[in-house]
Amino acid sequence: MEYSPPLFPKLLFLLLIIIAAVLHHSTARPLPLSAATSYPKEALPTKSGYLTVNSTSGSAIYYTYYEAQNPHKNTSKISQTPILIWLQGGPGCSSMLANLYELGPWIVNQNLSLEPNPGPWNNIFGLLFLDNPIGTGFSIAASPQEIPRNQNDVAKHLYIAIKEFIALDESFKTRPIYITGESYAGKYIPAIGYHILKENQLLPRGKRVNLGGVAIGNGLTDPGVQVATHGLNAYNLGLINEKQKAILEELQFEAVGFVKSGNWSEATNARTNVLNALTNMTGLATLYDFRRLIPYQDDLVATFLNNVEVKRALGVNELLVFEVCSDVVGDALKDDVMKSVRYMVEFLVKKSVKVLLYQGQCDLRDGVVSTLAWVKKMKWEGIEQFLMAERKVWRVDGKLAGYVQRWESLSHAVVMNAGHLVPTDQGVFIINNK
Numbered sequence: 222m223e224y225s226p227p228l229f230p231k232l233l234f235l236l237l238i239i240i241a242a243v244l245h246h247s248t249a250r251p252l253p254l255s256a257a258t259s260y261p262k263e264a265l266p267t268k269s270g271y272l273t274v275n276s277t278s279g280s281a282i283y284y285t286y287y288e289a290q291n292p293h294k295n296t297s298k299i300s301q302t303p304i305l306i307w308l309q310g311g312p313g314c315s316s317m318l319a320n321l322y323e324l325g326p327w328i329v330n331q332n333l334s335l336e337p338n339p340g341p342w343n344n345i346f347g348l349l350f351l352d353n354p355i356g357t358g359f360s361i362a363a364s365p366q367e368i369p370r371n372q373n374d375v376a377k378h379l380y381i382a383i384k385e386f387i388a389l390d391e392s393f394k395t396r397p398i399y400i401t402g403e404s405y406a407g408k409y410i411p412a413i414g415y416h417i418l419k420e421n422q423l424l425p426r427g428k429r430v431n432l433g434g435v436a437i438g439n440g441l442t443d444p445g446v447q448v449a450t451h452g453l454n455a456y457n458l459g460l461i462n463e464k465q466k467a468i469l470e471e472l473q474f475e476a477v478g479f480v481k482s483g484n485w486s487e488a489t490n491a492r493t494n495v496l497n498a499l500t501n502m503t504g505l506a507t508l509y510d511f512r513r514l515i516p517y518q519d520d521l522v523a524t525f526l527n528n529v530e531v532k533r534a535l536g537v538n539e540l541l542v543f544e545v546c547s548d549v550v551g552d553a554l555k556d557d558v559m560k561s562v563r564y565m566v567e568f569l570v571k572k573s574v575k576v577l578l579y580q581g582q583c584d585l586r587d588g589v590v591s592t593l594a595w596v597k598k599m600k601w602e603g604i605e606q607f608l609m610a611e612r613k614v615w616r617v618d619g620k621l622a623g624y625v626q627r628w629e630s631l632s633h634a635v636v637m638n639a640g641h642l643v644p645t646d647q648g649v650f651i652i653n654n655k
């Protein structure tokens with residue numbers, strides 16, 4: 222049976238977002254931003270600044286918030302309009318990449334000008350970008366020692382930041398919060414969701430965080446399982462031969478061995494070896510999307526954000542050097558990379574928190590096969606029904622958009638014509654098909 226959104230009103234918010242994105246047609250023109258001009262006023266976030274996570278040291282998470290442009294029809298009241306929190310992966314990559322290159326209302330073009338995004342995720346939801354953990358993007362780590370080294374510590378800081386954000390505006394208190402993000406945020410998202418549920422259990426109703434659900438795009442969540450899928454996946458796509466598959470499988474076996482023995486640093490190195498070998502064998506420009514002739518251009522965002530006028534407009538210290546991904550944060554979390562948070566996803570699903578796992582189909586790092594490999598291992602009483610549930614064809618305006626499968630609180634979506642950065646590629650899809 223064909224999937225049609227109006228018949229399934231409860232299908233998850235991401236699908237609504239993608240649909241909204243596809244339906245949205247913007248007529249505004251790009252605003253040139255030469256080195257000397259300031260940030261266009263209409264492109265500025267509704268709110269931005271710092272959320273202190275440690276008042277002793279001064280460490281703080283940088284945020285930008287964009288209010289919903291057209292609150293969802295059914296929730297015309299802003300006090301009921303959901304707020305989406307976006308977390309970038311890495312470890313150590315800035316959510317400003319998502320903001321200005323993927324799903325924010327304004328994106329940086331080839332000329333380093335801002336132009337309206339044809340598919341902004343704040344179309345019907347409030348949208349909050351957090352540079353997480355401290356030390357990432359414009360966030361401030363008072364000392365390298367304070368940068369979290371595991372998911373519990375990441376979640377503690379995020380929790381403080383989210384509570385502080387909610388306290389900024391009376392209307393935020395009632396709004397459902399959805400935690401979203403991609404890639405290595407496949408670790409952060411379950412971790413903060415889990416932490417919120419644990420904290421909520423200890424708090425009276427009025428003080429709880431109103432967690433509506435979570436959505437993970439092309440996530441790394443159960444790395445020991447996911448790292449074992451590359452060889453067969455690439456072979457089935459026709460990208461490598463049997464001999465190369467065998468070489469990859471040997472490297473994968475090493476990575477899995479280090480995970481089993483708890484040698485976390487070597488496990489991370491071994492995964493890098495797998496991905497490097499796959500890149501080498503295939504000669505692809507990037508594993509993030511096997512169709513791409515050039516990699517995603519995140520350098521546009523870095524160049525843009527290092528403009529002094531831009532920093533002033535966004536309220537950040539002009540002396541901060543913006544890096545899309547921080548090596549210092551990457552190093553701090555190196556031993557965490559290969560540790561699984563599958564049990565946290567299981568906890569969320571069991572507690573009936575809506576969980577959406579979506580993947581751009583052309584990603585060779587954390588794609589569909591890689592995700593489904595750990596999903597089928599989930600310990601949850603509904604997993605058999607999920608696996609047996611019908612996979613529905615999903616069309617937008619009559620065009621094939623992907624596939625959707627759902628059972629109770631767990632949903633899985635394949636997004637066609639997209640790689641690792643689904644929101645960026647959906648934008649391209651929209652423009653090409655207008």
Ligand SMILES: *[C@@H]1O[C@H](CO)[C@@H](O)[C@H](O)[C@H]1NC(C)=O
Binds near residue numbers: 230231295
């Ligand atoms: C929106 O409202 C319509 C009409 O009241 C209802 O049929 C539909 O289920 C609602 N959709 C959502 C997402 O609540």
Ligand SMILES: *[C@@H]1O[C@H](CO)[C@@H](O)[C@H](O)[C@H]1NC(C)=O
Binds near residue numbers: 364367
């Ligand atoms: C806050 O900063 C102080 C001083 O650097 C440090 O001792 C403490 O561990 C930090 N607390 C948290 C929760 O990060």
Ligand SMILES: *[C@@H]1O[C@H](CO)[C@@H](O)[C@H](O)[C@H]1NC(C)=O
Binds near residue numbers: 251330331332334
């Ligand atoms: C960039 O600038 C050139 C020259 O002014 C113009 O032709 C082109 O359309 C611009 N590209 C975008 C994406 O705005």
Ligand SMILES: *[C@@H]1O[C@H](CO)[C@@H](O)[C@H](O)[C@H]1NC(C)=O
Binds near residue numbers: 484487
């Ligand atoms: C991890 O593996 C490497 C390479 O085999 C080895 O040199 C190192 O001692 C191991 N570390 C631990 C903590 O087992």
Ligand SMILES: *[C@@H]1O[C@H](CO)[C@@H](O)[C@H](O)[C@H]1NC(C)=O
Binds near residue numbers: 500501502504
């Ligand atoms: C792959 O690795 C081999 C051996 O290290 C090297 O000679 C070759 O140039 C590499 N190929 C590509 C496409 O990077």
